[in-house]
Amino acid sequence: MPIAKALRRSPGYLYAKMYCLALAVSLFSARPISRRLSPEQLAQLQRLHSLVPHLQMPAHLVPRGSHAAPALSHRRATTSGSSEALQIHGTQHAHQVIRKAPKRAPSFSWALKSLAHDAPSFALPSPQGLAERMQRSLKLLSELPRRWLLRIQDLAQVRRRMRLDEREARRCPELERDAAVRVGLTMHPQETAFVAQRRVAIAESAALSKLLGLPEGTKVHPDDVPLVALCGSGGGYRAKFGFTAALEVLKRQGVWDVATWTAGVSGSCWSIAALYTVANLCPTALMAHYVTVAHEGLHPLSRGVLDVVARSKQGTYFLLAPLLAKARSGVVGLGLMDLYATMTTCYQFLSRSPHARPRLSRSTFSWAQVFERTGIAAGQTPLPILTAVRRDHTEGTPPYQWWEATPLEVGSPEAGRWVPTWSFGRTFRNGASTQRIPETSLALLLGYCTSAPAGPLTGYVSALIASLPVDTWASIALGKLNTFIQHRRFERRWGNLIRAADEPNPLVGEEAVGWERKRRLKLFDAGLANNLPSHILTTESRQADIVLAFDYSSDVQNDAAFARLSTFGQQRSLTLVPRQRLEPFAALEPLAADEDGSIETRFAGRYAQIIDVWRAERPDDAGLQHERPSGEPHMCIVYCPLLPHRSQRGFDPSQLVQSGLEARAGRRAGTHIAGVRRGVCGTGGAHRAP
Template identity: 30%
Template structure:
């Protein structure tokens, strides 16, 4: 390994660093470290190789074959190829007059054919309501849905009033390629069932954002084309040397590197590991096999507006901003006396880290938590006092793709929660956990890898945003955005503010379900959604007796922050897999006992999760269970809350543990593996098809009856 390290060091100092401006060094240097890391993991040191050769010589007569296999010729060949590629890319990023770097920089401020937004001025829209463009889209979407909804309900179109059609939102979880493929499979199932045609919004986190980004860009809104695309493209990992060629050869080098270079040139923050990660992922997800179809508009989120004629749901991409306690010591409400009781009360309220949810649609980027939005095409330029300073290209989808899935930028507290379940079986765990807990406030503010930076469009808006925000939010030049899955891995939050009547949750998380149910309830309360259904999902301490470590685990108090992720996941798969933990073949609609009439007392534990789980909220009678897996139209009409339809990634179709095969951090899959997960996810969705139709019918009737009652003289 020392030999490899010395070689990489000479390669960098001798060939890459010469003549590079700091930004170019940041880009190419990080690329080199990423690819060198891949090779480093594949090959052992000289000493270990010699030992292995001796062992093979003693045990195998095929010395010539083994000698060839164990020689460093292949290693040298790989390094030579890597050296050539990195030398080439360092030359292109050098900033010389004829370099690719300089070409991208010049075009980013002059080429208004590729970047038409250079001709437009932008300003910040203050408020928390959705924008005018989205309202206009929703009207068009309802026009389109009228016929589709009538067909789905089996009624004549003439009796369907657009005002009564339920507003349906899909919340798709994070989880890397697993979530991307699973979400795509569920959407295929939704299309086959006709339900996709009555969905207004699809919100995504992390890997589901990749699914939405590819579907609405490279596939031009064609799901069949997108599933074919991903099956082909994810067979090769983005750190493979063969993939590295895309960064050195025309036209893909300019296409992929433009995002990072333009961001650097626009002073939109330094080039970070997140940006490089997003660029690498984009080389697989946003590059077509047929390079004649390469189009720079595919990397513009705002370009997806051309698909929003009402025939497709509105995509919502989610990220979060972490406001830490140090930033929260001062507040932006300049009209308030610092010594007032209100100020003191807020000081007591905002004493822990908080997260602001940012949403990105083809129309706008912004946050209800701060009360400000800008046109999506203006994301990437600097703002001051609510107006842009100079026109710059829209931030590339290659950069945003890194932000959407940058789970590694979470705080140390999140890292600890991830490893905590595995530590619970250790002796003295409670003592260790208590010790770590004393540093919780510090761990909750430290990011081992900083979030990606984007220009801060809130700069200079002191006193004009929502109360309770730190002054730093309006003073910093950049905003650090990160993967929203670090806070809540299912994007309910942007759907709450859009008054959805039905939310279909597609959960491909590897974590325990009760974490997301609990946090969803918390956010619903913060949003003032009192009718949100209470989910009484039995956690691991209630529903699964411990085996090997029963006595020890019984001593561990379980709460939201102490979820035994591994045990809960095993339990969930057993529940979802039927009797004796054997995966179902998908022929049973819902094989588990359900609270079919929704009349059980809230304190009664709910039945285990099935493939399709339904809750309907009510503000008037909290004593009734919200669970209603077998929907009753009369009972739903008697309630006034939204319906939550939860569809987890259940095992089946030969996949006994999808999360184990489809690890969040694995980035290469055979086509047959992708096809298997697509089919399983499609099956999972279609299993609850009839139940979902009953819910839609009941809420449609409820809205119609409420409207007619109001219209009575």
């Protein structure tokens, strides 16, 4: 019915739907993690907090009789309700101010864009006592009418702003352009030019000479500059924190300055997208932001998150406008994962300072503009790549087809079909776009890249099989079950109840001339295929020389990670040979936290493992092997899993508590840098972390 159809596409209906989802999540799991911790876990959090000088312990985690460490903020910070003198300290990044912590609202170490500093936390300590609780409840009730009136006004402005977006080419220049599907297995012409410019920029900056320790004044020819790629795995918030920390150290040590690409899977895509938008290529600022967000203790789909975003200026617009624009296409509907995409992205990108103008901006959600805005076009910065996969039922092919989203184009290196990034989301027919609409929001792109909850059931079964010992009755039974449900006619029946989001398929057209019949494109989290983005860096056109792979998977200690590397080699017809043979984890003694030397013994040589790669001459040679083929390797992978380290004994990052302290554990990724530097220099052997 037209009335019902118009209602489903109204801002009010979508907001009500989002509010109901957030309310349901809040009722079940939206409590801060710290309130569900045992005394032993709280003691561990407090110990780790003491190791990070710029973090302040939340008030509800500080034991009675003790005092939280003073928070650090930048010199532009303002202190409300305090007459304490400010003491200025110089650092290599910025001047910092130490001030006495307020009683209720902790301050943050802040550094995003040109934002103001020291916003109060949205996660205030829980009120104590019945009287205080009643007083707070009455105050909230009295504010409800005013808040909902403001919310209604915001909803009324969403359509007006969308009409401006669709009419004014100054706001959306892509409205004046038609798009076409590029067919071919080669890189985009602008990416080819970027690689050449990047090599020249690295050679002229002497960054490579400095990293390799060459004599001062040594000139490197652009043709001698290796193509280095920085990769982050999936792993949710652990990967988000960990890869951000790794990029922070890589940039400080000069490895970032010689990299050509940076790619991620799942949680690492959050870090890459935020780094190139809200953080202005400053991982230190991004880490400070993530720590601030983590201290709020809110579930990313909770009502508290919805309120935080919607109460910001134009927050309702950035939440709903991408969904309304997608619903208008008439080809795809809106599902749970679409709501998930805009809520999680807006919440993570939102500045926590009420003084920021604006706290969310249009440029933040334009992935195509990153190419010019961050200096990629001039070869000054590595090219970012977000990844996703598509279910592939073709006989004789891998179960998933890889897709990627760069600021230049979105497409599949395996299908050889590409569309400009600013046109993804339009309807196409036989390789030509049939409409002109604004660019799809980066929030929706990140929704596809991080949509692990919507993966097929077979993906979860495969992950479970990988974590089990080989040839056990459980692995055999699950393997047979997986084979059964992988049949095309059964997959929909046995699929995940949480459906993946849809986009208009840009490859639709006449099958007789090589196009597809399906009008909808479903993209999933690439971690379902392989938890590292190595596939997109080893195509025929994009051949990286050195891949620094940081793995934050939860199963890095049970040999499943190396099984994935072997599968990657088999699918890409590559022979992978580790330079140092290590015993499988299953053959090692259990880790004893009370023995000083147990961590060094168990994880010796595993923090940065160098793997040489050749093109396989025969199918049987593909995958992980022990015998080195003749000739020089074609590329090198430096595999860096996130493992326990002697600097934090008794702390296992694979069992990490989801809190702001993930930043500290993720920063242990920086201990890989010594092995990484030696790997870039080309020395042999796997290396221990310092």
